[in-house]
Amino acid sequence: MGPRLRGDDTEWVAINRSYNGMTTIPTSLPTPTRHFGKSSAWDRLRTNRNWLALWFMLPAAAFLILFLAYPLFLGVWMSFTDDRIGRGGGNFVGLENYEWLKDDSIFWLSVFNTLLYTIVASAIKFAVGLYLALLLNRHMPFKALIRAAVLIPFIVPTVLSAIAFWWIYDSQFSIISWSLIKMGLIDHNINFLGDSSWARGSVIFANIWRGVPFVAITLLAGLQTVSPSLYEAATLDGATSWQRFRFITYPLLTPIIAVVMTFSVLFTFTDFQLIWALTRGGPVNATHLMATLSYQRGILSGRLGEGAAIATAMIPFLMAAIAISWFGMQRRKWQQGTDND
Amino acid sequence: MTGFTPDRRSLLKGGAITLAAAATMSADQLLGYAKAWAQASPWKPEPGAKINLLRWKRFVEAEDVAFMKIVDAFQKATGTTITVSNESYDDIQPKASVAANTGQGLDMVWGLYSLPFLFPSKCMDVTDVAEYLGKKNGGWAASGEQYGKYNGKWIGVPVAATGGLVNYRVAAAEKAGHKTFPSDLGGFQDLVKGLNKNGTPAGMALGHASGDANGWVHWALWAHGGKLIDKDNKVTINSPETAKSLEYVKSLYDNFIPGTASWNDSSNNKAFLAGQLHLTTNGISVYVTAKKEAPAIAEDMNHAHLPVGLDGKRRELHLGFPILIFSFTKFPQACKAFTAFMMEPEQFNPWVEAAQGYLSPFLNAYEKNPIWTADPKNTPYRDVATTASTPAGEAQMSENAAAAIADFVVVDMYANYCTGREDVKTAMTSAERAAKRIFRA
Numbered sequence: 001m002g003p004r005l006r007g008d009d010t011e012w013v014a015i016n017r018s019y020n021g022m023t024t025i026p027t028s029l030p031t032p033t034r035h036f037g038k039s040s041a042w043d044r045l046r047t048n049r050n051w052l053a054l055w056f057m058l059p060a061a062a063f064l065i066l067f068l069a070y071p072l073f074l075g076v077w078m079s080f081t082d083d084r085i086g087r088g089g090g091n092f093v094g095l096e097n098y099e100w101l102k103d104d105s106i107f108w109l110s111v112f113n114t115l116l117y118t119i120v121a122s123a124i125k126f127a128v129g130l131y132l133a134l135l136l137n138r139h140m141p142f143k144a145l146i147r148a149a150v151l152i153p154f155i156v157p158t159v160l161s162a163i164a165f166w167w168i169y170d171s172q173f174s175i176i177s178w179s180l181i182k183m184g185l186i187d188h189n190i191n192f193l194g195d196s197s198w199a200r201g202s203v204i205f206a207n208i209w210r211g212v213p214f215v216a217i218t219l220l221a222g223l224q225t226v227s228p229s230l231y232e233a234a235t236l237d238g239a240t241s242w243q244r245f246r247f248i249t250y251p252l253l254t255p256i257i258a259v260v261m262t263f264s265v266l267f268t269f270t271d272f273q274l275i276w277a278l279t280r281g282g283p284v285n286a287t288h289l290m291a292t293l294s295y296q297r298g299i300l301s302g303r304l305g306e307g308a309a310i311a312t313a314m315i316p317f318l319m320a321a322i323a324i325s326w327f328g329m330q331r332r333k334w335q336q337g338t339d340n341d
Numbered sequence: 342m343t344g345f346t347p348d349r350r351s352l353l354k355g356g357a358i359t360l361a362a363a364a365t366m367s368a369d370q371l372l373g374y375a376k377a378w379a380q381a382s383p384w385k386p387e388p389g390a391k392i393n394l395l396r397w398k399r400f401v402e403a404e405d406v407a408f409m410k411i412v413d414a415f416q417k418a419t420g421t422t423i424t425v426s427n428e429s430y431d432d433i434q435p436k437a438s439v440a441a442n443t444g445q446g447l448d449m450v451w452g453l454y455s456l457p458f459l460f461p462s463k464c465m466d467v468t469d470v471a472e473y474l475g476k477k478n479g480g481w482a483a484s485g486e487q488y489g490k491y492n493g494k495w496i497g498v499p500v501a502a503t504g505g506l507v508n509y510r511v512a513a514a515e516k517a518g519h520k521t522f523p524s525d526l527g528g529f530q531d532l533v534k535g536l537n538k539n540g541t542p543a544g545m546a547l548g549h550a551s552g553d554a555n556g557w558v559h560w561a562l563w564a565h566g567g568k569l570i571d572k573d574n575k576v577t578i579n580s581p582e583t584a585k586s587l588e589y590v591k592s593l594y595d596n597f598i599p600g601t602a603s604w605n606d607s608s609n610n611k612a613f614l615a616g617q618l619h620l621t622t623n624g625i626s627v628y629v630t631a632k633k634e635a636p637a638i639a640e641d642m643n644h645a646h647l648p649v650g651l652d653g654k655r656r657e658l659h660l661g662f663p664i665l666i667f668s669f670t671k672f673p674q675a676c677k678a679f680t681a682f683m684m685e686p687e688q689f690n691p692w693v694e695a696a697q698g699y700l701s702p703f704l705n706a707y708e709k710n711p712i713w714t715a716d717p718k719n720t721p722y723r724d725v726a727t728t729a730s731t732p733a734g735e736a737q738m739s740e741n742a743a744a745a746i747a748d749f750v751v752v753d754m755y756a757n758y759c760t761g762r763e764d765v766k767t768a769m770t771s772a773e774r775a776a777k778r779i780f781r782a
Contacts, residue, residue, distance in 0.1 A: 086463040193600070280431075298440055
């Protein structure tokens with residue numbers, strides 16, 4: 001391990017400590033009986049550390065399989081059947097559900113909407129969240145109180161905030177339209193949720209409002225770990241504030257950014273409540289996401305197979321999002337922000 | 342003690358004793374009746390029966406109070422426990438579907454439209470109850486049978502419907518040149534245009550509003566001779582008749598208040614009561630609320646049926662309220678007994694009165710209830726069963742037709758064309774494709 005540009009040494013010590021901890025495990029294991037030549041397969045297995053580890057992992061594995069893998073596979077299986085509500089398992093129909101989806105314009109519209117929603121909302125959430133985190137990281141009066149206040153949108157239950165937004169966006173009683181009319185800036189109500197482009201913008205805004213605190217607070221936590229001594233040294237060297245951000249803050253924050261954005265993208269991609277409470281996918285399906293369409297087809301129309309097919313179609317996109325950040329986090333360049341690959 | 346209905350004064354005079362006595366007397370009477378009914382009833386509730394019943398959340402408060410009174414009397418007379426839970430229109434169906442799929446949680450659901458047809462195999466055969474009620478109360482309206490029967494068996498009892506009729510402001514309609522409400526398509530179109538010109542616009546939901554949007558677009562489709570499926574469940578939406586109805590609806594939409602494409606079931610109620618909307622299609626709930634909260638609007642408003650179609654016939658899609666019993670309930674007799682009890686004249690009449698026109702009956706005898714004529718503004722809602730069709734139109738109500746209405750196939754077609762997303766041809770082919778997907782099996 002060469003010298004690293006690290007914010008502080010605590011993490012490094014922690015790693016060392018855990019490494020030492022791991023090395024103590026074997027010493028506490030029963031010492032292998034030394035009957036060379038005579039040891040049976042069972043003896044060898046009994047003393048095999050991997051074999052022991054397998055047993056320790058079993059409860060966790062069973063838990064994961066029961067509550068994560070099984071429902072997932074059931075969903076995927078269902079997408080290959082013509083199951084309906086109340087039927088109790090349908091017939092296997094192969095790819096029929098997917099074939100119908102292939103030339104279903106509403107499905108493709110929902111894919112487009114989902115991508116648009118995710119990309120635009122996540123990008124803005126990141127920009128605003130990072131800016132907010134940098135602001136909150138400064139010394140100011142009532143620091144703790146302001147930091148707590150930022151979390152409010154995140155604390156309010158989604159459905160509640162969605163209902164609040166629904167009133168804000170109401171076609172007749174919108175507070176925004178009302179204020180603008182009173183100020184004489186416009187002369188008729190804005191059709192927030194009735195016009196395709198306005199509706200898309202409106203739901204994206206509501207999602208950003210909800211999602212920014214998560215990004216901001218997590219990045220703030222990351223900023224706190226950056227040692228002030230680095231900034232002091234940089235200031236002495238005559239670095240501008242942009243250079244300090246670019247060469248100290250940003251590189252040290254990259255691992256956290258990768259994690260936060262992975263979560264942010266996943267949450268946004270699978271968003272359901274906000275859309276359902278605000279528009280139910282309308283107007284004319286302009287805000288239907290894959291998740292809401294899946295619910296409408298699967299639960300409301302009772303076509304479980306087709307709903308499951310739409311839900312399954314989300315998996316590749318989610319895998320791609322996870323893969324990007326996963327491989328990104330493996331790379332030292334991402335971790336350290338330097339050019340040594 | 343002189344009467345059973347103590348007013349404030351007698352309460353103050355006689356104190357609590359009078360009230361208690363009066364209350365027990367009337368409750369006793371009801372209980373006595375309920376006990377006698379339970380004795381004579383063909384359905385004997387299982388001892389210790391517990392029923393979980395899910396119903397839609399009320400739009401008229403007094404209706405809910407009357408319903409709970411019926412539940413209470415039945416509980417006392419039979420020793421059955423009924424747990425009633427309420428859900429909004431849009432949440433009833435998913436909850437019922439989950440119960441149907443898992444086979445637990447609920448015994449009865451009082452839902453919307455064609456709910457029993459989404460999972461007919463999970464609905465108990467209630468032919469005996471329906472026939473008992475029909476015989477006793479002047480028979481079922483034809484639309485009631487369509488809403489209840491599946492392959493010759495009753496899978497649900499259509500308790501009532503709420504009419505999706507025109508609510509309009511009288512003064513505004515007169516100013517637009519219509520002293521009497523137009524009963525033909527041309528006159529209606531002219532009225533909507535006139536209202537818009539005078540700055541008193543009309544508006545009907547074109548969003549995913551289960552009740553309001555589905556109702557009037559199906560009327561528009563049928564009035565022009567269009568239909569989603571023919572008698573044999575063949576998809577026939579792509580037709581010149583449908584094209585005509587699309588043009589007609591577009592001409593209405595262009596004169597609507599902005600924003601109707603985003604409306605849900607409560608949007609038009611709010612806008613009407615705020616005095617911004619002057620014509621819409623809705624149940625009678627706007628009027629009931631207006632009587633209490635906005636008497637000036639109640640005074641100036643009236644109701645009417647939607648215009649007749651090109652063939653001179655009137656076909657409307659109203660919001661039916663069927664009650665179903667799940668086949669997996671442990672207490673089938675108790676559920677059946679409750680269904681029958683609730684629709685006996687002694688219960689049903691006061692209930693219909695409490696609903697103030699929100700519950701239009703499918704049983705012919707209840708059309709004579711005085712609520713329909715006491716206020717002439719209620720009268721159009723009496724005849725809801727006569728003009729009602731099921732979402733299947735000419736075909737038998739089925740699982741597929743129930744799925745099509747839940748997927749908003751027809752609403753989306755009109756919304757696609759009206760908002761300019763698609764032209765007539767594309768809107769029709771998209772709807773055709775969506776319908777074929779649903780009706781493929």
